[in-house]
Amino acid sequence: MTEHRYESRVEWTGDRGEGTRSYRGYDRTWEIRTEGKPVIACSNDPLLGGDPAKPNPEDLLLSSLAACHMLWYLHLASSAGIVVRSYVDQPVGVGETERGGAGRFLRATLRPAIEVEKGADLARAEAIHHEIHQYCFIARSVNFPVTYEPSFSIV
Incomplete structure (x- = not known):
């Protein structure tokens, strides 16, 4: 086994001048900074007062899952002699929020x-889609089921 280390900086940018003095007195915005890479401006889910124009943690998790799957798909397809010319996924994640506000993903469907x-x-x-869960770092790390609904076209 080889251990890998990932680092980033998550910096809250939502102080309107009063900090968190009141619940509605601050923005739910932050930036993800990773050495040598573009800054990603983020916000909370709009249902929780976030900016709908910015990615939220749920968007990022679903996108990471789909991207990891895609990269492994391309690798395994290439190894199998399948030439992929285009790959576009529109994944869907389904979550729930409990009465007290705690939430979680129930499932995700990748639809490349x-x-x-x-x-x-x-x-x-x-x-190949059903083999990827053996390799994908993100898929192997989540605790909810991930299913696949791929469609194929010939070019």
Whole structure:
């Protein structure tokens, strides 16, 4: 086993001048800073007073899950001789919020639309999706079920 280390800086940017003196007196905004990479401006879920124009933690988790899956898919497809020309996913995450405000993801469905070159083995292309959970760092780390609804087209 090889251990990997990931670091970032999460910095709250929502102080309107009074800090957290009152619950409605501050913004739920922050920035993700990772050495040598563009800053990502974020906010809370709009249901909880966040800015709907900025990514929230739930968006980021779902997007990370889909991106990890995509990268492994491309790798495994290439190894299987399947030439992918386009891959666009529109994942859907379903969560719940309890009465006290605690929330969690219940499930996620990845829905990639994949263009493959003529002659690709579509049964194999489909099967790869079900192998990725063995490798994907993010998928192996979440505690909710992840399902797949891929669609394929030939180019």
